[in-house]
Amino acid sequence: MPPSLQSLVRMGYQCTFGVLQAGQYGVAQTRRRANILAAAPGEKLPMFPEPLHVFAPRACQLSVVVDDKTFVSNIVRxxxxxxxxxxxxxxxxxxxxxxxxxxxxxxxxxxxxxxxxxxxxxxxxxxxxxxxxxxxxxxxxxxxxxxxxxxxxxxxxxxxxxxxxxxxxxxxRYTHHQKKNGRSSTGVLRGICSCAEGIPCDPADRxxxxxxxxxxxxxxxxxxxxxxxxxxxxxxxxxxxxxxxxxxxxxxxxxxxxxxxxxxxxxxxxxxxxxxxxxxxxxxxxxxxxxxxxxxPPPLAKAIGLELKLCHLAKLREDAAGNIKQEKMDTTGREQEG
Ligand SMILES: [Zn+2]
Missing domain, CATH: 3.90.120.10 (DNA Methylase, subunit A, domain 2)
Incomplete structure (x- = not known):
């Protein structure tokens, strides 16, 4: 349990925790962030908003380097x-x-x-x-x-x-032998610092x-x-x-x-x-x-905000219904007394 969540729970809040992908709420960006929703005792705990957009991870990008030029596949996604x-x-x-x-x-x-x-x-x-x-x-x-x-x-x-x-x-300038990968296909050196040879860096190589x-x-x-x-x-x-x-x-x-x-x-x-x-x-x-x-992202904030609003409205309705019920009970009680 994340520490902030633990503190909230200890303080008596109702909590829920989830990871939301902003891309599912209408932004052209992949952004996954942990979100905590909390409600004070007696309040309604909001739900996480339903995703509004399909957001599938990107298909792989194929590219190949030949003679220092990058060629990209022409896959149409x-x-x-x-x-x-x-x-x-x-x-x-x-x-x-x-x-x-x-x-x-x-x-x-x-x-x-x-x-x-x-x-x-x-x-x-x-x-x-x-x-x-x-x-x-x-x-x-x-x-x-x-x-x-x-x-x-x-x-x-x-x-x-x-x-x-x-x-x-x-x-x-490539001045040192590179122990790890050796020489290039044309036989030239590939290291640029003495550490490439497995010995400590020499500041003069910079x-x-x-x-x-x-x-x-x-x-x-x-x-x-x-x-x-x-x-x-x-x-x-x-x-x-x-x-x-x-x-x-x-x-x-x-x-x-x-x-x-x-x-x-x-x-x-x-x-x-x-x-x-x-x-x-x-x-x-x-x-x-x-x-x-x-x-x-504002579209994600909006989606969460609408859920909070739903909770607030539902609570108001419940409170109102509770008051009416209470009034009825009070009235019935008085009638019986009378
Ligand atoms: Zn070095």
Missing amino acids: LNSSLFRTITMSDLAEIRNGASALKISYNGEPQSWFQRQIRGSQYQPILRDHICKDMSALIAAPMRYVPLAPGSDWRNLPNIEVRLSDGTTTRKL QFNTLIPWCLPHTGNRHNHWAGLYGSLEWAGFFSTTVTNPEPMGKQGRVLHLEQHRVVSVHECARSQGFPDTYRLFENIFDKHRQVGNAV
Whole structure:
């Protein structure tokens, strides 16, 4: 029993506990969260809301890497690209670091979802379609990771590129034998630090200003090759759980837009959570991302709220019925006395 649940029970509350999938309540996102419903003694304990939408786990995505290029199978799935298209296609294209708090939509709503999320009284102003500004070196790999589902930092070319700040990246040099995987098929070294040979790290082996961040292959063998870092959202189906701080090298993985060289915008995250476009967020971009990422998706909150309302109404009805019964008993009692 979770500690918070235990405390509630000890305090005399009636409790129930369940894991809800937000995707079943009308958001294009997979988000499973533990939920506790509790009611004070004498009140009615609410039920968990019935799922409103079918939300099946995504089918597997097949892709294969040949000569450093990613090829994706052309399997057509039932919900292929549906969610991405219906939730996002009316949002204008923006760049890394875009900071204009109000811009125009990319035309009229193109789906039922877009009409709903804009709201009937919507202003033709798109708010908070803003994007965290990544430094030149962090931003560069976002431009070189292929725009293909499933690609990530492992698809980066090992090249020198000129950065927006005028500097140039270096090639990653493979200087050590890699004990674990040996040499590549063409016989070249694959280690970038003395630890690849099974001896302690040598700080002198560290490389800076490389397009492929040195730290990723350095510890990749211990971390599932850092799969998903610098990865674009696989939003052919639905969004992965919305994060509070999109970072290309963050452990939560895929946060790059699938078609634009940037991390997801605040507004895109808000839509993936089901926030109406008219909803106002405040303070700086980090605060806004955190407000959105930490939120219970509004459609799920609504479904739970309706259950609470049902309980409240049922309790009022029961109380009213109880009063009438009591009055009748009182009246009968008085008649018998009389
Ligand atoms: Zn090392």
